[in-house]
Amino acid sequence: MRDFDALIHASSVSSRHQRQSPLVRIEGLHLEYPRGVALRDIHLTMPPGAVTAIIGPSGCGKSTLLRSINRMNDTIEGCRYRGSIFLNDDDILEPMTNVTSLRRRVGMVFQRPNPFPKSIYDNIAYGPRIGGLRRRRALDEVVERCLRAAALWDEVKDRLEESALSLSLGQQQRLIIARTIAVEPEVLLLDEPASSLDPISTLRIEELIYELKQDYTVIIVTHNMQQAARVADWTAFMNEGRLIEFGSTDDIFTNPNQQATEDYITGRYG
Amino acid sequence: MVWLSAWCVSFSLIVFVTFIGTLVYLSATWVLEFYAAESVVDSVIMAFRAVFFPDSAAADFPPMLPAIVGTSVVVVLMSVIVAPLGIIVAVYLSEYAGETWYTELVRIGVQNLAGVPSVIFGVFGLAFFVYGVGGSLDVWLYADRLPSPTYGAPGLLWAATTLALLTLPTVIVVAEEGLYRVPESLREGSYALGATRAETVLRVVIPAAAPSFFTGIILAVARAAGEVAPLMLVGVVRFAPELPVSTTAPFVHLEQKFMHLGFYIFDISSHAVIGEGRLGLLAVASLLLVAVILVLNIAAIVLRNSLRRRYQTIEEL
Amino acid sequence: MMHEPNRQRQHISGQFNAELDAIKSNLLEMGGKVESQIENAAQAMSRADSGLAEQVLSVDREINDLEISIDEQCLKILARRQPAAGDLRLVIAITRVTTDLERMGDEASRVARLAIKRSESSTVRCYEAEIRLERAAQRVMAMLNKALDAFARLDMNSALDVVLSDTTVDEEYAAGLDALQRAMANERDHIPEFMDLVWSLRSFERLGDHTSNIAEQVVYLVSGEDIRHFDTAAIRAMIT
Numbered sequence: 001m002r003d004f005d006a007l008i009h010a011s012s013v014s015s016r017h018q019r020q021s022p023l024v025r026i027e028g029l030h031l032e033y034p035r036g037v038a039l040r041d042i043h044l045t046m047p048p049g050a051v052t053a054i055i056g057p058s059g060c061g062k063s064t065l066l067r068s069i070n071r072m073n074d075t076i077e078g079c080r081y082r083g084s085i086f087l088n089d090d091d092i093l094e095p096m097t098n099v100t101s102l103r104r105r106v107g108m109v110f111q112r113p114n115p116f117p118k119s120i121y122d123n124i125a126y127g128p129r130i131g132g133l134r135r136r137r138a139l140d141e142v143v144e145r146c147l148r149a150a151a152l153w154d155e156v157k158d159r160l161e162e163s164a165l166s167l168s169l170g171q172q173q174r175l176i177i178a179r180t181i182a183v184e185p186e187v188l189l190l191d192e193p194a195s196s197l198d199p200i201s202t203l204r205i206e207e208l209i210y211e212l213k214q215d216y217t218v219i220i221v222t223h224n225m226q227q228a229a230r231v232a233d234w235t236a237f238m239n240e241g242r243l244i245e246f247g248s249t250d251d252i253f254t255n256p257n258q259q260a261t262e263d264y265i266t267g268r269y270g
Numbered sequence: 271m272v273w274l275s276a277w278c279v280s281f282s283l284i285v286f287v288t289f290i291g292t293l294v295y296l297s298a299t300w301v302l303e304f305y306a307a308e309s310v311v312d313s314v315i316m317a318f319r320a321v322f323f324p325d326s327a328a329a330d331f332p333p334m335l336p337a338i339v340g341t342s343v344v345v346v347l348m349s350v351i352v353a354p355l356g357i358i359v360a361v362y363l364s365e366y367a368g369e370t371w372y373t374e375l376v377r378i379g380v381q382n383l384a385g386v387p388s389v390i391f392g393v394f395g396l397a398f399f400v401y402g403v404g405g406s407l408d409v410w411l412y413a414d415r416l417p418s419p420t421y422g423a424p425g426l427l428w429a430a431t432t433l434a435l436l437t438l439p440t441v442i443v444v445a446e447e448g449l450y451r452v453p454e455s456l457r458e459g460s461y462a463l464g465a466t467r468a469e470t471v472l473r474v475v476i477p478a479a480a481p482s483f484f485t486g487i488i489l490a491v492a493r494a495a496g497e498v499a500p501l502m503l504v505g506v507v508r509f510a511p512e513l514p515v516s517t518t519a520p521f522v523h524l525e526q527k528f529m530h531l532g533f534y535i536f537d538i539s540s541h542a543v544i545g546e547g548r549l550g551l552l553a554v555a556s557l558l559l560v561a562v563i564l565v566l567n568i569a570a571i572v573l574r575n576s577l578r579r580r581y582q583t584i585e586e587l
Numbered sequence: 588m589m590h591e592p593n594r595q596r597q598h599i600s601g602q603f604n605a606e607l608d609a610i611k612s613n614l615l616e617m618g619g620k621v622e623s624q625i626e627n628a629a630q631a632m633s634r635a636d637s638g639l640a641e642q643v644l645s646v647d648r649e650i651n652d653l654e655i656s657i658d659e660q661c662l663k664i665l666a667r668r669q670p671a672a673g674d675l676r677l678v679i680a681i682t683r684v685t686t687d688l689e690r691m692g693d694e695a696s697r698v699a700r701l702a703i704k705r706s707e708s709s710t711v712r713c714y715e716a717e718i719r720l721e722r723a724a725q726r727v728m729a730m731l732n733k734a735l736d737a738f739a740r741l742d743m744n745s746a747l748d749v750v751l752s753d754t755t756v757d758e759e760y761a762a763g764l765d766a767l768q769r770a771m772a773n774e775r776d777h778i779p780e781f782m783d784l785v786w787s788l789r790s791f792e793r794l795g796d797h798t799s800n801i802a803e804q805v806v807y808l809v810s811g812e813d814i815r816h817f818d819t820a821a822i823r824a825m826i827t
Contacts, residue, residue, distance in 0.1 A: 075461060104464035114455035117478050126473070127463040176459070183463055226669050253671045255811030265671045267599045 021048040021217040022088040022186050024069065029083035029093075031064060031073065038064045040241040042083070046234065051209060051218040053232035053249070055225055057264065061241040062221045066189050069219065070106040071099050087187065104131070107185035111192040113172035115164035115179075120156055123164045123175060127183035142182055150178035151208055170201025177208065181216075188212060190220040194227065206231050225265060229253050237261045293553045293560075300550020321554065331538065331551055332509055332529075334558065339513050340426075340506070340528035341562050345495050347430035347522075348437065353487050355434065356441030357476075363442070364449035365471050377446075384439035392500030395432030400424055400504060420525050426514045427524035429505035436500060437490035444489060448482025449475060484574035488567055495563045498532035506530045508537050531559040603668055607677065610660050611739075614681050614688075617653040618735040620646065621688050622728060624695035625794060629724035631702035632787055633717060635710065643699035650692035654685045676811060680804040684738075687797040687804075691731075694790040694797075701783045701790075711780040713770040719763030720784065723791040726756050730798040734805065743809040747826050749802035751819065756795030763788045 024046040031039040038061050046052040054062040064073065071092065073079045084091045092102050104127075115123050124143045125133075133139060143160065147153040152174045156167070164175055173193060180188065190209070194202040209231050212218055222228050228235055228249065235252040237244045237260075245252065245261045256262050263269050301317040302310070321334045359380075367373040404421040412420040421427070452475050460470040476483075498506075507527045514528040515521060535555045538548060598604040624643055631640040661682045664670060670678055730749050737745035764785065771781045806814050806825070814822060 070462065072458065072462065075458070100464045100466055102464075103462055108462040110455065110458065110462075112455065114453070114459040116456060116459065116474055126460075126465075130463070130465050130469055130473075179463070225671070229669075229671070254675060256672055262672045266674045267603070268597065269599070 021215065023048045023086075024187060024217060024219065025086040026065075026068075027084045027086070029065070029068060029081065029085065031061075031068060031079065031081035031083075033076070034078040038241055039068070039081075042243050044236055044243055044246060046217065046219055046236075048217045049213060049215075050233040051213045051220060051231055052234040052236060053228035054219065054221045054236045054238060055223070055228050055264075056238035056244075057269065058223070059240075060238045062238050063191055065238070066191055066219060066221050067108075068093075069187065069189055070103050070108050071097070072103075072108065074099065104183045105185055106187040106189060107180035107183065108189040108191065109173070109176050109180055109193050112196050113169060113176050115167075115172050115175055117163065117165060119161045120164050120167070120175060121160040124179050124182050127179060131183065146178040146182045147175075149181055149211070150174045151204065151211075152178060168201075170197050170204065173197060173201070173205060174208065177205075177212075181212075186216060188216045188218045190218065192222055193220065195223065202227070225253075237264060239264070290560075293557050296550045296553030297557055300554060303550070317554075321558075332534065334531075334534065334555060336510055336513055337529040337531045337534045337555070338558055338562060339515065340510070341495060341531045341559065342566070343514050343522070344426060344429050344433065344501075344505075344528065344530065345491055345562075345566060347426065348433040348494050349487055349491060351430055352434035352437050352441050352490055353483070356438050356486060356490075357445050357483055359438075360442050360445035360449060361471060361476065364446050365467070365475060380439045380442050384443070388436055388497050389499035389503075391432055391436045392503035395428055395435070395500060395504040396424070399428040399431050404428060423525075424503065424505040424527060425525040426505055426522075426528050429501050429528070432500050432504045433494040433497065436497065437494050440489050440493065441483075441486040444486035445479070445483050448479040448485070451482070452478045481574050481578045484570055484577065488570045488574070491566050491570060492563060495559070495566065496532060498530070498536055501530055501533060502536075506533045508533075531555055531562065535559070598674075603664075606660070606664055606668070607674065610657055610664070610678070610681050613653065613657050613660070614684060615735060615739060617650060617657065617685065617688050618731065618738075620650055620653070621691050621695070622731055622735075624650070624692055625724065625728055625731065628695040628698040628702065629721065629728075629791075632698055632705065633721055635702060635706040637703045637706040640699040640702040640706070644696055647692050647696045650689060654689040657685045658682055673808075676808050680808040683804050684801050687800045691794050691797045694794050698787050698790045701787050705780070705783055708780060711774070711777045713767055713781060713784060715766035716763045716770070716781075716784050716788065719759045719766065720788055720791065723756050723759040723763070723788065723795070726752070726759065727791055727794045727798060730756070730795065731801070734798055734802045737802065737805045738808070741805075741809050743806055744826050746802040746805035746809070747822055750799050750806070750814070750822055753795050753799040756792060760788050760792040760795075 026042050026044040026046075029039055029042040031037070042065060054065060056062050067073045068081065069085055069092075073081070081093065083093065085093050087105065090097075092106075116126065118126070121139075121143055124146050125139045128139060128142050133142070144153060144157075147156065152171060155171060156162075156175075159166075164172065167175060173196075177193075194205045197205065206227065209218060209220065213233075220228075220232065222231075232249045234246065235249045236246040237252065237256075237258075239260060245256060245258045247256070252261065253265060256265065302313050363373060363376065367376075400423060404419070404423065404425075408416060408420050408422040456474055456478060457470055460474045461467075465473070505527055507529065510527050510529050512523075512526065514523050514526045516523065535552055538552060538555070598607070624646060627639050627643050630636065631643060661678045664678055668674075730752060733745055734749045736742070737749065767781050767785055767788075771778050774781075800815075803813075803815050806812060810825075812825070814825070817825075
């Protein structure tokens with residue numbers, strides 16, 4: 001963990017756009033639904049400008065943890081939680097937090113692509129339009145920039161007015177990523193983004209993630225361990241609502257500290 | 271299994287063809303008999319004139335054109351009233367109200383309202399809209415004309431509102447169904463981009479459910495255009511001297527009484543023995559009514575399909 | 588991280604389990620063969636027994652085949668199973684150990700060839716060197732046995748002991764070399780025969796180094812720590 005501390009205490013993390021992606025720090029997070037406790041006393045710090053993967057068996061709470069960071073769990077009835085999640089210095093679990101503006105800072109991509117039944121252009125322009133951007137020229141720029149960043153521009157530049165649903169699943173997921181970065185978030189939450197895609201689309205998305213970490217703090221939940229190994233700089237292993245271990249991906253995958261982590265990674269649980 | 275459905279389809283076709291065919295036959299014989307002329311075409315032209323331009327022929331039956339216009343206008347006006355109302359209620363029930371026992375009660379109430387006989391809506395319309403609301407409006411706005419009623423009497427507006435009330439449950443149920451079928455993932459996607467609930471509902475959910483809103487309106491139109499009983503109480507008359515729409519302001523005369531094809535058929539048939547001649551006339555009126563409904567429905571279907579084509583919904587993937 | 592010995596849980600994939608078990612047992616089989624080779628080569632050398640020496644030379648082929656076969660199996664596991672953590676270290680360790688074992692086989696063959704040469708020439712003795720040779724051989728065989736046993740039982744401390752005891756083999760080698768230098772100084776015409784003994788001693792010294800390497804891989808497998816270039820103090824510090 002030597003590099004980790006150095007990274008955290010280092011001075012500004014430079015990015016291409018000279019914007020510092022934030023540190024995400026979770027402290028004492030405890031969350032429960034009516035049907036049971038989902039997260040128990042989570043303490044986790046995720047470094048800025050890097051990709052952190054959260055892995056663990058089904059039902060371990062990794063998606064719930066991810067959704068806490070942009071407070072999407074608020075939409076679920078009966079969800080109660082305590083603890084703090086800091087985006088740099090702001091505790092976003094404070095009741096006074098403006099949730100809609102939080103979600104513009106923390107974007108989320110879901111497991112199954114969910115484009116709106118609108119045109120490709122309108123999908124990407126949706127976020128900026130809600131934010132008040134109306135001028136056609138400005139919107140055009142945003143749309144192009146985001147599609148380029150998502151490695152989709154060349155494939156759709158001639159058919160921006162076509163329905164987003166006419167794209168293949170892999171393209172749709174890249175569209176969702178473009179749509180998400182259109183609101184210029186600081187953190188990207190990816191909830192099993194490639195699990196409904198074919199292998200080649202999956203690799204494209206992974207390449208994209210590698211590019212994205214230059215400008216965003218990326219947190220990815222995946223049940224595919226090889227994907228976590230390929231894509232992430234840091235890995236957190238969860239089980240039954242608890243954080244079992246956190247470390248650099250290399251350490252976790254060559255020599256983890258906890259037996260439980262080793263068992264899961266080598267496929268020896270149960 | 272296949273030939274069973276083939277049999278059903280053929281049976282329905284036969285019934286439909288017989289139905290329309292009878293009407294067409296009766297109309298045709300009436301046209302040819304009453305407007306005997308050298309050629310069939312001339313007969314048809316004469317009949318045409320008699321029906322659509324009543325002043326130009328010696329009429330031994332009330333003019334049909336006002337009835338056609340009246341039917342169309344009241345249905346369109348009804349759509350304008352019921353569509354926003356029904357959609358707003360459906361949106362509220364679907365997106366804002368929680369799943370509590372009282373929202374369920376509201377839904378049950380709505381569904382039960384759909385089963386109420388239509389003439390009862392006429393009675394309600396007369397009591398509430400005509401005398402109640404209309405009477406009050408007269409006192410506030412048209413006191414100088416009293417005791418002669420302006421809105422305190424049956425008229426186009428109250429007919430349209432009564433029909434709207436009649437078809438409201440249908441629109442609500444169908445619209446809610448459409449909203450229910452909008453996948454939750456769309457809403458989540460919108461929230462995740464930092465949209466409020468209002469923005470999500472307005473910009474994502476309603477557009478996605480729009481085709482089914484149109485379905486609701488189509489069903490409402492189909493039902494309302496054929497209703498006669500309630501209208502007799504709230505605004506339809508045997509003979510109206512003027513059309514409810516005209517080129518003078520305010521262009522749509524909401525307080526006027528108007529004519530209606532359904533009522534026309536009822537009226538004709540109740541005032542004379544139904545001889546063969548009369549039967550033909552009734553057939554013509556029936557065909558015209560079917561045509562009016564068809565035209566309105568086709569317009570709505572075309573609009574809905576163009577919406578569907580542009581923004582194919584996710585379920586269709 | 589320490590594995591507790593004998594706490595090898597079963598992999599969910601029975602196939603994968605079987606594959607890992609196969610390379611482990613093949614490696615132990617290869618190790619066993621090399622152990623015999625060393626013993627036979629040492630005996631052939633001290634008794635100048637050319638028949639035994641020939642046997643050693645022919646068995647060497649089997650050892651080479653095993654190296655190829657085990658390496659292939661390891662490659663397949665890496666390609667198909669993407670092993671992680673302990674499993675990954677196991678596969679890496681085994682590929683390194685097969686190399687060392689194969690070289691040990693070659694050293695044994697070298698000794699066997701020298702034994703044949705010695706049996707054909709007149710016997711010139713240097714008793715001290717021969718004693719040193721035998722003792723070096725005993726040491727190496729004990730070390731190898733202990734190292735392979737440590738591998739089977741994932742016993743890190745045992746493996747560390749093996750690494751530390753390589754110095755005893757070096758001592759025997761140095762002493763034997765000394766004696767031979769004096770012998771060669773006294774009987775110049777028998778230098779070629781004495782040189783054969785030097786090469787034999789050298790082979791056993793190398794065998795000792797290879798065995799130490801094997802033990803280092805066992806430590807890597809168990810703890811994840813790569814001690815290949817640790818000094819003695821650091822190694823001592825690791826013993827629990």
